Amino acid sequence: xxxxxxxxxxxxxxxxxxxxxxxxxxxxxxxxxxxxxxxxxxxxxxxxxxxxxxxxxxxxxxxxxxxxxxxxxxxxxxxxxxxxxxxxxxxxxxxxxxxxxxxxxxxxxxxxxxxxxxxxxxxxxxxxxxxxxxxxxxxxxxxxxxxxxxxxxxxxxxxxxxxxxxxxxxxxxxxxxxxxxxxxxxxxxxxxxxxxxxxxxxxxxxxxxxxxxxxxxxxxxxxxxxxxxxxxxxxxxxxxxxxxxxxxxxxxxxxxxxxxxxxxxxxxxxxxxx
Numbered sequence: 289x290x291x292x293x294x295x296x297x298x299x300x301x302x303x304x305x306x307x308x309x310x311x312x313x314x315x316x317x318x319x320x321x322x323x324x325x326x327x328x329x330x331x332x333x334x335x336x337x338x339x340x341x342x343x344x345x346x347x348x349x350x351x352x353x354x355x356x357x358x359x360x361x362x363x364x365x366x367x368x369x370x371x372x373x374x375x376x377x378x379x380x381x382x383x384x385x386x387x388x389x390x391x392x393x394x395x396x397x398x399x400x401x402x403x404x405x406x407x408x409x410x411x412x413x414x415x416x417x418x419x420x421x422x423x424x425x426x427x428x429x430x431x432x433x434x435x436x437x438x439x440x441x442x443x444x445x446x447x448x449x450x451x452x453x454x455x456x457x458x459x460x461x462x463x464x465x466x467x468x469x470x471x472x473x474x475x476x477x478x479x480x481x482x483x484x485x486x487x488x489x490x491x492x493x494x495x496x497x498x499x500x501x502x503x504x505x506x507x508x509x510x511x512x513x514x515x516x517x518x519x520x521x522x523x524x525x526x527x528x529x530x531x532x533x534x535x536x537x538x539x540x541x542x543x544x545x546x547x548x549x550x551x552x553x554x555x556x557x558x559x560x561x562x
Contacts, residue, residue, distance in 0.1 A: 293478070293479075293481070294478060294481055294482055294483050294484075294522065295451065295453075295481055295482055295483070296483075297424055297452050297453065297454055297482065297483050298424075298452075299343060299381045299383075299400040299401050299424045299452075300343075300380070300381030300382075300400045301341070301379075301381065302341040302342065302343050302381050303341070304454055304483035304485070304522045304523055305482075305483040305522050306341075306522075308340065308341055308556075308559075309340070309341075309517065309521075309522070309523060309524065309555060309556055309559040310340075310341040310342075310343065310485075310522060310523035310524075311335065311340055311341065311342050311343070311523065311524055311526075311552060311555075312342075312343045312345050312383055312485065312523060312524070312525040312526070313331055313342065313343075313344070313345060313525075313526055313527070313528050313548070314327065314328070314331065314344045314345035314346045314383075314527065314528065315327060315345075315346050315527060315528070315529055315535065315542075316346075316347060316350070316527045316529075316535065316536075316537040316538040316542065317346065317347045317348075317349075317350050317359065317360070317361040317536060317537045318346050318347065318348055318361050318362050318367050318370055318371075319359075319535075319536050321370055321373075323530075324346055324370055324374060325373075325374065325377070326530070327528070327529070327530060327545065328344055328374045328377075328378050328380065329378065330530075330545060331344060331380075331528070331545075331548075332344070332378045332379075332380050334548060334549055334552075338549070338552060338553065338556070340552060340556055342380060342381075343380070343381045343382070343383050343400070343401060343523075344374060344375075344378070344380045344381070344382055344383070345382075345383045345384070345403075345525070345527070346370075346371065346374075346382075346384060347361055347367075347384055347385055347537075348361050348362060348363060348364055348366070348367020348368060348370075348371065348384060349361045349362075349363055349364065349367065349387065350537055351387040351388075351405075352387070352405060352407050354495075358537070359536040359537060364391060364394065364395075367384075368394065368395065368397075368398045371384060371398055371399060372398045375398070375399075381400040381401065382398065382399040382400055382401070383399060383400065383401035383402075383403055383426060384399050384401075384402070384403060385402075385403040385404070385405050386402055386403070386404070386414065386417075386418060387405065387408060387414075388414065389413045389414050389416075389417035390417075392414075392417035392418050392420070392421050393417075393421060396418075396421035396422070396423045399423070400423065400424060401423065401424040401425070401426050401454070402418040402421065402423050402424070402425050402426070403425075403426045403427075403428065403456075404418060404425065404426065404427045404428060404441075405428055406428035406429060406430045406431055406458050406490075407430065407431075409427050409428055409429060409430045409433065409438075409441055410430060410433075410441070412444060415427070415441060415444045415445060415448075416444060416445075416448045418445075419444065419445040419448035419449065419450040420448050420449065420450070421450075422449075422450060422452070423452065424452040424453075424454060425445050425450060425452060425453055425454070426454040426455075426456055426485070427441050427442070427445070427453070427454070427455050427456065428455075428456045428458050428487065428490075429455060429456065429457055429458065429473070429477070431458070431459060431460055431461040431467060431495075432460075432461055433460075435457070435470075435472070435473035435476040435477050436476060438455055438477050438480070439480055442455070442480055442482065453482040453483075454482065454483050454484070454485055454522075454523070455477045455480070455482060455483070455484050455485070456484070456485040456486070456487050456525060457469065457473050457474055457477065457484065457485070457486050457487065457491070457516075458487035458490040458491050458493075458525075459487075459490065459491035459492075459493070460473070465494045465495055465503075466494060467490075467491060467492070467493060467494070467495070469486075469491040469512050469515075469516070471515060471516065471519040474486060474516060474519050474520060474521055475519065475520060478520065478521075478522075483522035483523065484520075484521050484522055484523075485521060485522060485523040485524065485525050486512070486513065486516035486517075486521045486523075486524055486525065487525040487526070488509040488510070488512050488513035488516070488524055488525065488526045488543075489504075489506065489509050489525070489526045489527045489538065489541040489542060489543060490525075490527075490538075490541065491509070491512055492504050492505045492506060492508045492509050492512065492541055493538070493540075493541050494540070503540045504538070504540035504541035505540070505541075506532070506540055506541040506542060506543065509526060509541065509543060510543070510547075510551050510554075513526065513551065513555055514554060514555065514558060517555050517558045517559050518558050518562075520562065524555055526543050526548075527541065527542045527543070528542055528543050528544070528545050528548060529542040529543075529544065529545065530544075530545050531544070532544055
């Protein structure tokens with residue numbers, strides 16, 4: 289893979305599109321202050337020890353949960369305060385998602401990357417509001433979109449005056465409650481000239497698979513991550529948890545923290561081959 293073909297996009301001290309493979313990792317949602325701080329501490333230490341670029345990810349609100357009874361997170365005000373403390377304490381770039389255009393400016397004051405959720409990637413007002421902050425915008429390709437159609441979303445960001453663009457593949461709908469990862473989409477989107485990330489854990493999700501919450505096959509996430517890096521990506525996104533079975537969101541897909549080091553080593557090695 290020729291990484292010179294894409295624009296280098298900087299988020300804090302992490303550069304997407306550079307030689308090193310970047311990692312985006314963290315819990316699906318902020319569950320508690322203590323839990324986030326403990327996991328962030330462990331992730332930052334692991335990344336430093338392995339000399340790999342890390343962006344810490346956590347959501348302050350999961351606005352697209354399957355059920356009203358599902359845990360959503362602490363909300364905008366409290367969630368941003370927690371993410372601000374993570375950034376200050378650990379000196380790590382932060383990514384979080386926004387679900388409404390009104391959130392963009394406040395979130396941009398704290399985080400380095402504004403993420404557009406896959407279900408919302410065609411929402412023009414949301415995409416434009418994120419772009420106008422000047423922050424890096426990570427657009428997750430919708431499960432129902434062809435990779436070729438992502439150029440239209442990219443153009444919304446560019447025409448709003450922002451070239452700091454990352455695209456993320458997270459699987460495509462395949463019948464009911466199933467996703468498949470088409471590795472061709474990574475190459476198609478990368479030809480647009482911007483870095484591409486592969487979301488390993490959401491690509492094995494089964495939307496609504498547990499009836500009132502999403503299920504998934506997290507055991508396949510490492511294999512898909514390896515395939516994506518071999519195909520050609522600039523980063524790998526994966527949600528992690530100290531004890532996935534107790535996670536309040538996406539517990540079926542999250543990778544146990546204790547297994548990250550071995551996996552990251554393999555992915556970094558594969559990336560170096562190319």
